[in-house]
Amino acid sequence: xxxxxxxxxxxxxxxxxxxxxxxxxxxxxxxxxxxxxxxxxxxxxxxxxxxxxxxxxxxxxxxxxxxxxxxxxxxxxxxxxxxxxxxxxxxxxxxxxxxxxxxxxxxxxxxxxxxxxxxxxxxxxxxxxxxxxxxxxxxxxxxxxxxxxxxxxxxxxxxxxxxxxxxxxxxxxxxxxxxxxxxxxxxxxxxxxxxxxxxxxxxxxxxxxxxxxxxxxxxxxxxxxxxxxxxxxxxxxxxxxxxxxxxxxxxxxxxxxxxxxxxxxxxxxxxxxxxxxxxxxxxxxxxxxxxxxxxxxxxxxxxxxxxxxxxxxxxxxxxxxxxxxxxxxxxxxxxxxxxxxxxxxxxxxxxxxxxxxxxxxxxxxxxxxxxxxxxxxxxxxxxxxxxxxxxxxxxxxxxxxxxxxxxxxxxxxxxxxxxxxxxxxxxxxxxxxxxxx
Numbered sequence: 001x002x003x004x005x006x007x008x009x010x011x012x013x014x015x016x017x018x019x020x021x022x023x024x025x026x027x028x029x030x031x032x033x034x035x036x037x038x039x040x041x042x043x044x045x046x047x048x049x050x051x052x053x054x055x056x057x058x059x060x061x062x063x064x065x066x067x068x069x070x071x072x073x074x075x076x077x078x079x080x081x082x083x084x085x086x087x088x089x090x091x092x093x094x095x096x097x098x099x100x101x102x103x104x105x106x107x108x109x110x111x112x113x114x115x116x117x118x119x120x121x122x123x124x125x126x127x128x129x130x131x132x133x134x135x136x137x138x139x140x141x142x143x144x145x146x147x148x149x150x151x152x153x154x155x156x157x158x159x160x161x162x163x164x165x166x167x168x169x170x171x172x173x174x175x176x177x178x179x180x181x182x183x184x185x186x187x188x189x190x191x192x193x194x195x196x197x198x199x200x201x202x203x204x205x206x207x208x209x210x211x212x213x214x215x216x217x218x219x220x221x222x223x224x225x226x227x228x229x230x231x232x233x234x235x236x237x238x239x240x241x242x243x244x245x246x247x248x249x250x251x252x253x254x255x256x257x258x259x260x261x262x263x264x265x266x267x268x269x270x271x272x273x274x275x276x277x278x279x280x281x282x283x284x285x286x287x288x289x290x291x292x293x294x295x296x297x298x299x300x301x302x303x304x305x306x307x308x309x310x311x312x313x314x315x316x317x318x319x320x321x322x323x324x325x326x327x328x329x330x331x332x333x334x335x336x337x338x339x340x341x342x343x344x345x346x347x348x349x350x351x352x353x354x355x356x357x358x359x360x361x362x363x364x365x366x367x368x369x370x371x372x373x374x375x376x377x378x379x380x381x382x383x384x385x386x387x388x389x390x391x392x393x394x395x396x397x398x399x400x401x402x403x404x405x406x407x408x409x410x411x412x413x414x415x416x417x418x419x420x421x422x423x424x425x426x427x428x429x430x431x432x433x434x435x436x437x
Contacts, residue, residue, distance in 0.1 A: 015151035017270070019158050024269040026162040030184075031262050033169065035255075035326050037179040044251025046184055047258045049123045051239040055232070056128065057135060060096050062231025063224035064089050065143050066359060072147025086144060087211035092220060093136045101129050120246075127185050134192035141199030153202060157195050165191035226364035229371065236375050241382060241395055248386035252330075257392050259326060260337035263314070267307060267345045271352045274303065278353070282360035286419065293420040296357050303349035311342045333392060340396040347403045354410030361419040370409040378402035 034043050068089050075081040108125045111118060138157070145153045168187035173179060199205075238261070245253050278299065285292040314321065318335040326334070351374075358367035381401055385394030414420040 012149055012151050015155050017274075019151060019155040020269040020272045022155065022158050022162060024265045026158075026166070027265065028262055029166070030169075031259065032325055034179065034184070035259070035328070035331070037173070038181075040252045040255050040330055041250070042181055044246070044254035044258075045119065045123070046181055047242060047254050048120050048246055048251065049127075049181075049185070051242045052120060052124050053128065053131060055235050055239055056100050056132065057139070058231045058235035059100075059228055060093055060136075061139065062228030063096060064092060064220060065139075065231070066227045066364075067220050067223045068140075068143040069147040072144055073149075076148050082144075083206055083208075084211045084213055084216060086140065086205060087207055088213055088216045088220060089143065090136065090140060090207060091212060092217060092224075093140065097132045097136060100132060104128060123181075123185075127189070130189050131185075131192060134189065134196045137196035137199050137205075138192055140205075141196075141203050144203060156202075157199055160198050161191040161195040163191075164194045223364065226368045227359075229368040236378075240375065240379055241399070244379070244382045244386055245392065245395065249390065249392075253392060256331055256334050257337060257395065259322065259331055259334040260341055260396070263321065263325075263338055264341050264345055267310070267348060270306075271303065271348055274299070275352055275356050279356050279360055282357055286361050289418070289421055292357075293422060296353060296420060297422075300350050300353050303353075304346060307346055307349065311345050315339050315342045337392055337396045340393055341399070344396070344400045344403060347400060347407065351403050351406045351410065354407060354414065357414060357420065358410065361414070361417065363413065363417060363419065366413040366417065370406055370413060373409050374402050374406035377405045 031043075034046060038046070068085060071085050072082060075085070104121075104125050108121055111121060138161070141157055142154055145151065165187040168190050169179060169183065172183045241261070242254055242258060245257055282292065282296065285295060315338075318338040319332075322331055322335040322338065325331075355367050355370065358364070358370065378398060381398030382395050385391050385398055411422055415422055
């Protein structure tokens with residue numbers, strides 16, 4: 001029993017869960033500090049900046065993460081091919097970064113020429129060149145070690161990032177007894193810088209032109225064009241809310257909404273860690289439709305059952321949770337928004353695993369279409385909620401409606417492609433077998 005519990009597979013899954021939990025805890029801790037040390041408008045400014053950074057990072061991950069993980073997992077015993085994958089991924093990531101920098105400065109030049117001035121654009125153009133460059137090595141190490149199923153290194157790398165960032169903030173607070181937007185960003189630069197240096201040495205990265213391959217670059221781009229759209233859509237599902245609230249209301253409203261949004265990240269952490277280890281399992285079963293469908297339904301049911309008690313507790317004690325975190329009456333509306341988000345939380349496992357299933361069946365185009373449908377409903381619903389009603393609660397409710405659209409599309413695409421078969425009797429049999437186990 002103990003041997004099975006402490007098997008290499010279980011330990012790796014624990015590391016995978018821990019690194020996801022760590023990042024959620026870090027984001028939560030950072031928000032907690034900011035809510036208590038920064039004015040509400042400055043908290044909103046920070047959240048807008050992080051949202052913009054997240055979208056650029058998601059684009060890069062969408063282009064390269066899935067294909068790099070798959071290729072490394074396939075060829076992890078071949079050191080030469082591993083170097084080729086690392087070098088070509090680095091080249092594409094650097095090229096993407098340079099394009100993003102160019103687009104940012106061209107946009108800023110056009111805006112300045114038009115006599116306009118946007119704080120978010122100024123913040124992003126000032127800090128992205130440093131942050132984006134450091135995040136390349138951070139991400140490359142993450143992708144490579146995920147492919148090698150070496151989550152221990154990923155965990156250590158993220159511990160370094162979080163520790164350095166929080167130490168910078170703590171040191172500045174002890175000196176100045178305050179926290180500013182600039183110090184928060186500098187803490188990110190320092191965290192990514194030290195962890196990127198660790199990643200370079202621990203992975204023994206070796207970069208040379210002999211490893212570059214036009215064929216591999218084309219292969220990466222051919223696959224990544226769909227996964228990039230899917231990742232962007234996933235990022236927009238969360239960040240579109242932030243940008244639209246800022247456009248229709250103000251940065252203070254962004255802070256109120258995002259506080260509730262941050263709390264549900266605890267549930268998303270569990271999903272990300274399970275999904276990271278679930279993709280290879282589904283991929284191995286893609287030719288066995290019955291087993292594939294049964295495992296997919298079973299995993300969804302288990303996660304929903306695990307989420308229900310926690311979601312119920314959060315729903316009941318949402319006022320206490322928000323007051324404890326914020327320590328201010330300025331965030332009372334966040335408690336109602338948090339209650340509305342609990343339906344979204346219960347729908348998350350179904351939507352997330354349908355997306356993983358489509359990727360496992362090599363159907364990234366259909367997963368991209370599913371994501372486009374979801375984000376379209378989300379943006380359209382947000383427009384109605386904000387333009388006509390100026391309602392943050394309405395924006396939260398729209399998230400569940402959008403997710404339901406993605407779920408319907410996911411089931412339809414898997415059935416239509418023949419990758420899985422879902423019927424009422426099929427689902428009942430899967431759940432019965434799960435109960436008997």
